Amino acid sequence: MYMTSGATAIWVAIATVFVTAVMTRVVRARTKHDSVSTRAPPPVVKCGSVIGLFYTMFSKGFRAMIQDQYEKLGSVFTISFFGPKVTFLIGPEVSGHFYQGLDSEINHGRILEFTVPMFGKAVGYGVDDTTRMEQYRFQFEALRPSKLKSNVALMLQEVEDYFAKWGPQGMVDLKQELSQILMLIAGRCLLGKEVREMIFGEVVTLFDELFDNSTRLTSVLFPYAPTLATYRRNRAQTKLSELFTEIVRSRKCSKRVEEDVLQSLVDSQYNNGCPTTEEEVTGMVMSLIFAGKHTSTGASTWTGACLLSHARWYEAAMEEQEQIISKYGDQVDYNALQEMDILHRCIKEALRMHPSALVFLRRVQKNFVVRTKDGIEYEIPRGHTIASPVLYNNYIPYIYKDPDVFDPDRFRPGREEDKVGGKFSYTSFGGGRHACPGEAFAYMQRKAIYSCLIRNFELELVSPFPETSWQKLIPEAKGKVMVSYKRRRMPRT
Numbered sequence: 149m150y151m152t153s154g155a156t157a158i159w160v161a162i163a164t165v166f167v168t169a170v171m172t173r174v175v176r177a178r179t180k181h182d183s184v185s186t187r188a189p190p191p192v193v194k195c196g197s198v199i200g201l202f203y204t205m206f207s208k209g210f211r212a213m214i215q216d217q218y219e220k221l222g223s224v225f226t227i228s229f230f231g232p233k234v235t236f237l238i239g240p241e242v243s244g245h246f247y248q249g250l251d252s253e254i255n256h257g258r259i260l261e262f263t264v265p266m267f268g269k270a271v272g273y274g275v276d277d278t279t280r281m282e283q284y285r286f287q288f289e290a291l292r293p294s295k296l297k298s299n300v301a302l303m304l305q306e307v308e309d310y311f312a313k314w315g316p317q318g319m320v321d322l323k324q325e326l327s328q329i330l331m332l333i334a335g336r337c338l339l340g341k342e343v344r345e346m347i348f349g350e351v352v353t354l355f356d357e358l359f360d361n362s363t364r365l366t367s368v369l370f371p372y373a374p375t376l377a378t379y380r381r382n383r384a385q386t387k388l389s390e391l392f393t394e395i396v397r398s399r400k401c402s403k404r405v406e407e408d409v410l411q412s413l414v415d416s417q418y419n420n421g422c423p424t425t426e427e428e429v430t431g432m433v434m435s436l437i438f439a440g441k442h443t444s445t446g447a448s449t450w451t452g453a454c455l456l457s458h459a460r461w462y463e464a465a466m467e468e469q470e471q472i473i474s475k476y477g478d479q480v481d482y483n484a485l486q487e488m489d490i491l492h493r494c495i496k497e498a499l500r501m502h503p504s505a506l507v508f509l510r511r512v513q514k515n516f517v518v519r520t521k522d523g524i525e526y527e528i529p530r531g532h533t534i535a536s537p538v539l540y541n542n543y544i545p546y547i548y549k550d551p552d553v554f555d556p557d558r559f560r561p562g563r564e565e566d567k568v569g570g571k572f573s574y575t576s577f578g579g580g581r582h583a584c585p586g587e588a589f590a591y592m593q594r595k596a597i598y599s600c601l602i603r604n605f606e607l608e609l610v611s612p613f614p615e616t617s618w619q620k621l622i623p624e625a626k627g628k629v630m631v632s633y634k635r636r637r638m639p640r641t
């Protein structure tokens with residue numbers, strides 16, 4: 149399925165690349181260049197062709213635009229956006245350095261600078277590379293599957309309680325419902341008991357205000373401009389910081405130990421033995437919520453839409469739940485979630501077809517060489533922005549058979565198209581150095597939700613299969629996704 153409109157997201161990406169590239173160029177104007185290239189640079193989309201490229205993008209969609217250039221120029225090509233150069237790397241063969249390169253050689257550049265006033269100067273892009281990599285390690289540790297085990301019971305409880313409030317039958321906007329339940333799960337498992345039980349409503353409102361006022365095009369490009377959005381973002385950030393600082397301080401003082409992600413961050417230690425500060429914990433936990441909120445809602449909505457519009461897979465997932473019940477009874481736990489193989493593959497396939505971004509972007513800080521699958525080598529110069537178009541890569545036909553078909557079996561043992569295709573064939577969660585630390589958590593919460601829904605309700609997608617809306621940085625299902633439900637009791641096989 150090709151997208152036919154990606155205007156806003158594409159313009160946000162282009163504008164971001166343009167501004168950051170110009171700014172970086174000014175800073176670098178007097179710095180030395182790397183040693184003389186020995187290999188050819190990638191082929192460039194000619195100036196006149198850029199107009200045609202935009203025409204294809206807006207009339208036929210992003211995938212069609214990349215496909216055109218891929219056919220003409222191969223898997224590595226540069227588009228010059230009236231000055232700044234963006235080099236596209238298509239396919240896993242040329243993506244290794246993009247995902248695995250050192251931050252000193254390839255990084256997010258200034259693209260994520262807008263996150264500094266969101267999460268504070270003590271974390272992420274407010275600190276030096278070494279500190280930031282240590283903080284990523286803390287987040288990875290906190291979200292490791294083995295650590296999450298203790299969170300699954302809490303997650304399942306939130307899910308059961310939420311859907312217990314649905315009536316015997318009715319109709320809901322799935323997107324809206326999922327957004328609420330996912331925030332409740334995040335509240336309990338990431339932010340902790342204090343937030344979930346005492347100030348949940350206030351925190352949710354503040355997060356909404358923080359995110360809405362930070363991700364507008366103007367706020368991304370000019371994060372410190374004296375606008376109303378900046379004022380509201382700062383107000384929400386200050387209030388959230390105060391609330392979390394108090395919680396972290398109270399945990400530290402009382403020596404109380406909880407089994408949530410917040411606690412792991414509180415207990416983390418830098419290599420030099422220093423513990424994390426209140427400000428750092430607050431910034432890290434806020435960045436986790438930001439990174440996980442819309443991505444999880446989007447992915448969960450697409451899972452529902454795909455599952456409910458493919459009867460064969462909906463029935464297969466139902467049969468799997470019957471088997472789970474006959475083995476575990478109604479006490480679904482971590483082990484039961486791990487055994488939901490069909491559901492897992494449906495979730496993974498939905499995210500292959502509907503990833504949370506068009507492209508991932510980085511800045512080249514040091515020239516590097518890529519080798520295409522046909523053996524051609526190109527040198528990508530410092531200063532280029534490089535783009536890994538996940539939306540295109542997830543549909544490459546020599547990796548994914550019939551890529552436009554929803555086929556969760558492509559991931560089953562014996563086929564495993566993503567593994568056969570090589571490392572970085574499936575990058576819906578990124579990969580390498582900046583791989584998503586929330587992947588295991590995200591799978592668990594989607595399995596917990598759909599396991600509960602399939603076991604307790606007959607579901608039907610009432611509205612048409614949603615189109616993709618590109619109005620925000622993270623693409624999502626357009627409009628309401630209406631689902632009818634009828635409560636039922638699932639038989640034990």
Ligand code: HEM
Nearest residue numbers: 436439440443444447504508576577578582584585586590
């Ligand atoms: C289905 C849901 C999710 C999807 C599709 C997703 C996707 C991604 C992707 C593609 C990246 C890498 C972006 C890049 O390379 O530029 C990423 C990074 C990240 N994700 Fe997720 N994510 C999801 C859920 C979560 C959750 C639930 C959390 C936290 C609890 C989380 C935390 C993060 C963080 C902190 C990063 C930054 C890692 C870094 O830059 O080193 N994500 N995510």
